[in-house]
Amino acid sequence: MKKLVKNAYILDMVGEEANLRKADILVSGNQIAKIEPEIEEQVDEKINAKNMIVMPGLVNTHTHLAMSIFRGYKDDQKLMDWLENAIFPVEDKLEPDDIYWNSFLSCIEMIKSGTTTCNDMYFGMNKVIESIEATGLRAVVAWCMTDDAIRDKVEKTREYAKKYNVPGSRIKIFTSPHAPYSCNPDTIKLCVDLAKELKTGLHIHLSETLDEEKTIYERYDKRGTEYLNDLGVFDVPVVLAHGIYISDSDIAILKNIKGGISHNPISNCKLSSGICDVVKLRKNGINVGLGTDGIGSTATLDMFEEMKMAAYLQKVKTKNPTSITAYEILKMATIEGAKVLGLEDEIGTLEVGKKADMIFIKTDKIHLCPENDVCANIAYSANGADVDTVMIDGNIIMQNRKMIKINEKEVMREVKKIAKRLL
Numbered sequence: 258m259k260k261l262v263k264n265a266y267i268l269d270m271v272g273e274e275a276n277l278r279k280a281d282i283l284v285s286g287n288q289i290a291k292i293e294p295e296i297e298e299q300v301d302e303k304i305n306a307k308n309m310i311v312m313p314g315l316v317n318t319h320t321h322l323a324m325s326i327f328r329g330y331k332d333d334q335k336l337m338d339w340l341e342n343a344i345f346p347v348e349d350k351l352e353p354d355d356i357y358w359n360s361f362l363s364c365i366e367m368i369k370s371g372t373t374t375c376n377d378m379y380f381g382m383n384k385v386i387e388s389i390e391a392t393g394l395r396a397v398v399a400w401c402m403t404d405d406a407i408r409d410k411v412e413k414t415r416e417y418a419k420k421y422n423v424p425g426s427r428i429k430i431f432t433s434p435h436a437p438y439s440c441n442p443d444t445i446k447l448c449v450d451l452a453k454e455l456k457t458g459l460h461i462h463l464s465e466t467l468d469e470e471k472t473i474y475e476r477y478d479k480r481g482t483e484y485l486n487d488l489g490v491f492d493v494p495v496v497l498a499h500g501i502y503i504s505d506s507d508i509a510i511l512k513n514i515k516g517g518i519s520h521n522p523i524s525n526c527k528l529s530s531g532i533c534d535v536v537k538l539r540k541n542g543i544n545v546g547l548g549t550d551g552i553g554s555t556a557t558l559d560m561f562e563e564m565k566m567a568a569y570l571q572k573v574k575t576k577n578p579t580s581i582t583a584y585e586i587l588k589m590a591t592i593e594g595a596k597v598l599g600l601e602d603e604i605g606t607l608e609v610g611k612k613a614d615m616i617f618i619k620t621d622k623i624h625l626c627p628e629n630d631v632c633a634n635i636a637y638s639a640n641g642a643d644v645d646t647v648m649i650d651g652n653i654i655m656q657n658r659k660m661i662k663i664n665e666k667e668v669m670r671e672v673k674k675i676a677k678r679l680l
């Protein structure tokens with residue numbers, strides 16, 4: 258199956274400076290086969306990208322898809338109070354089908370706002386995967402582990418990794434201890450051993466709040482990063498969600514890791530967690546991608562909002578507007594996010610040989626006019642609803658803002674029913 262994208266302005270996200278150019282893109286199967294000024298070839302489908310910027314799909318490096326049900330639920334609380342009093346009691350009552358429909362809603366929300374790859378951590382991974390399969394998203398998925406029923410979750414992770422961690426798969430399985438404060442050391446070590454056995458990565462929350470860092474210090478007489486290092490966590494590729502209270506000694510450890518940090522600026526603001534020192538981490542060669550976290554702590558899964566917030570927070574933190582640029586923010590949302598997930602050879606840029614994951618942003622809009630600087634327009638002025646068309650793995654998933662093959666209304670109906678029952 259061949260598709261040809263005509264009349265596009267391409268922002269390929271390759272290199273240290275923006276390279277916007279007019280070109281056509283030939284997609285063969287699930288790969289980009291050619292990017293050239295004028296391609297004339299017999300194809301199965303032509304897509305007219307006039308008045309659109311075509312760029313790599315956005316990469317959301319940390320989320321909990323099934324938490325869509327918590328949108329606006331008992332907001333404005335401290336993280337631990339919110340988790341213990343609002344979230345955990347409801348999560349205990351979630352049925353497998355609830356996880357499926359809640360995740361389905363999140364997948365649609367992500368696709369409709371330009372995300373083509375996400376990194377999910379939740380219990381009920383089998384149902385999360387079903388929703389990802391149904392929507393056509395690309396994803397890294399993990400069965401979130403705490404200390405209970407651990408053997409069962411390890412077995413499920415093994416079983417799913419065997420099925421999905423194979424060449425050409427759109428889904429990859431990681432291991433995932435929830436966080437240093439919520440897992441005992443044996444659980445974390447078990448996840449490290451499992452990641453080694455399956456030759457895969459590990460996804461964990463780290464250093465989200467100062468209280469959490471204090472708890473770890475009181476328990477183990479170590480900083481969170483030091484504690485994970487001593488447990489061998491950095492022997493495998495990692496995605497570290499948040500990483501707000503990272504010291505210079507932590508940076509010395511993290512400099513050598515494979516993977517990187519997922520920065521979730523809106524969640525960190527909403528829960529008053531703090532501001533990750535993205536500029537410093539990047540200066541030290543640590544990959545930093547962007548993430549939304551789950552709906553409860555972020556309110557939307559729109560990565561355009563995360564881009565803006567990430568940029569502005571760094572400018573405030575450093576009191577220096579030159580500390581990070583629009584293009585660097587776009588890199589964090591694409592190729593750097595791909596590096597955090599270990600997928601940089603497959604996605605994150607538009608290049609021949611890479612997977613055909615791309616988004617088409619409509620530019621003939623009042624809030625995107627004039628186009629003095631396309632990167633600034635995308636990072637600071639655009640929003641998720643400006644994404645017109647989404648291609649993932651060579652398949653058109655959304656066109657003219659309509660989801661192909663998916664009944665959005667049915668999904669909303671199901672999630673409303675679950676919310677009514679549980680909340």
Ligand SMILES: [Zn+2]
Nearest residue numbers: 462498550551
């Ligand atoms: Zn999280």
